[in-house]
Amino acid sequence: MILRSVLPAFISVVWLSLTAGGSAAHQRTASDPQSGIAIPEISHGEMVMMAEYRGRIIDLAARATDTNEHFRRVLNYAQIQYAYCFWGKMPGGVTDEASPFNECSHAYLAATKAVLLLMRDMPREADAASEIVSAIDAGMVLRGLSLITCAFSGEAFNTADIVRPELTAIPAHPASVGALAGCGALVGTALLAFRRLLRPAAP
Template sequence: MIFRRPIFILAILTVLPLYAVAEAHQRSSSGPHTGNAIAEISHGEMIMIAEYRDRIIDLAAQATDTTEPFRRVLNYAQIQYAYCLWGRMPGGVTDETSPFNECSHAYLAATKAVLLSMRSMGGEAVQAEAIVSAIDAGMVLRGLALITCEFSGETFNTADIIRPSWGDVPQHPASMATLTVLAMALLAAVYCGRRLLQRIAP
């Protein structure tokens, strides 16, 4: 279910008014020179990394022998994941036309960088290698290695936040439908809550 997190609904409340004014793929950056560079990720890699994301992040969170660049990239991966509404929007990873596709590239590219970094960590190397092998095998079996999209060659930086393209949401039926359902559910919950409070109020 895409509605598990209450914060998800709060995020929708924050961004819905921005539809008419948001710019496509808006970024917020203090300058690439202030952060850590993150290599690009292909569309095919995204699909597999997305499936292993929780396992990768859990492993990284347990790591103790870390460096500042590693922690920065891990933090960026988690921040971008939240900006991309926790990967809950339909087609965010698989649909190149999704308003959430570029920000999905960002958090998954960072997740990939975290995974590759752990291959050289003593405590995490074995598990990281196992995940890498599973991802490689999955890409071969599913023929994902050669699949690219508009953002496949795009690099990222921990100083550069990639926001969803809110202005494109009305032109993306799946995203628009999801956000509309969320808004209706929220309004219904608020209405029912107020009615309940009125009934129990002295």
């Protein structure tokens, strides 16, 4: 069960390392912003709550039937950025400003917020979306998150501009190193066990 949850994430990081195309921090695609849809910024405090409610938001969006191209592109961007950001599994990706995965976390959570707000104007989803918005607002007030900001809090995004994690900074971030080392150990153990299963039985 543990291997099933971490193996895709481990493979995702390896794939990102191979496709990053350089060593610049938080690389972005070179697409024309005019071809994409602007995604408003999200504060650090909003990120914390949005991460907790992301599953409900995406589930609601996936069930939506009365959609348009704008909504589908923003939802698709939210899903793509989520995959690029290790599917939210890296420790400190959301809460730690020093994490190599913090800016890409801003990107997928800003897109998730945009999806939620778009659903407030959709007849069938409006009530459920508004209920989630109210819960997030209340949670931010109760936990004093509304005034918390970080280096990326004022940064806007665009569906034509994919934000990759800062892979070259991973060795300097102990939590990320530990998580990847754990994934690597689990993968190695699984491969070793698989080889033993395939080994022919002694006569």
